[in-house]
Amino acid sequence: MDVLMELFKYFYVDELFCLFNDVIHQFPLLLKKGNLQLHVRHIDAYFRKHILPNIEINNVISIRIKNMYHMAPVNLGQFNQVHLLILQNVTALNWPSDFPTNLKSLAIYARSKDREAVFKQALSLDNIERLEFNSPFLHFHDCHDILTKPSTIKHLMFNSQRCFIDYQFLLNNMPHLETLRSTNTYYPHRFNTNLGTFTCLRTIDLICKHVDIDAMISFLTNIASNSLRRCRLINISSSLSTHIAIVLIS
Known part of the structure; x- marks a missing residue:
């Protein structure tokens, strides 16, 4: 038995x-x-x-x-x-x-047209610590919305054919964020430089396209200057060329 x-x-x-x-x-x-x-x-x-x-x-x-x-x-x-x-x-x-x-862990495969509404609903759930969000196209535009209550999510992963991250929205609504991962992140160096600072973000792991590595490292280390311990950027500039930047902060 x-x-x-x-x-x-x-x-x-x-x-x-x-x-x-x-x-x-x-x-x-x-x-x-x-x-x-x-x-x-x-x-x-x-x-x-x-x-x-x-x-x-x-x-x-x-x-x-x-x-x-x-x-x-x-x-x-x-x-x-x-x-x-x-x-x-x-x-x-x-x-x-x-x-x-x-x-504790939630993985969502959302239709592209509903990505923003579904993402906000996921953030509103209580006690969730890990969210994996999948959609063919992830572009949340410039969003300064502040949700009714802060999200409890600590680990966030975006999987998409084309992903644009809105750091301002994450700063506004995810104060406990410790890990940020993303695939196919487009133009991640196009950002607002007047953002606040993540206080708990320790790990950033982004697979990027069309990225200025130096500018991106500077940006990421600034928005998580008090907490960041590991930052990995993989820049896919063409089918034949891949550049990897790994920043370890002690």
């Missing part, structure tokens, strides 16, 4: 039902054991009807929803032990009404 319980850790819960429900006698009882960690990758009609009633909700530690438009009407807030939530095909219209209370 211990071997089975160890094996279960490597499958999503819907896979477990498909593989073992008709093979192991009273299989759902095994899924209610207190020390079994479960991973969910679909919250659809089948999950709601056949799986959810047969599992211990507090055993679920991660949820992945591949298409928010196909999500069944299930309250995510009931999954109190979920620490990782991945949402794909997210728009302002299908944003969940409830989230797990103890959620």
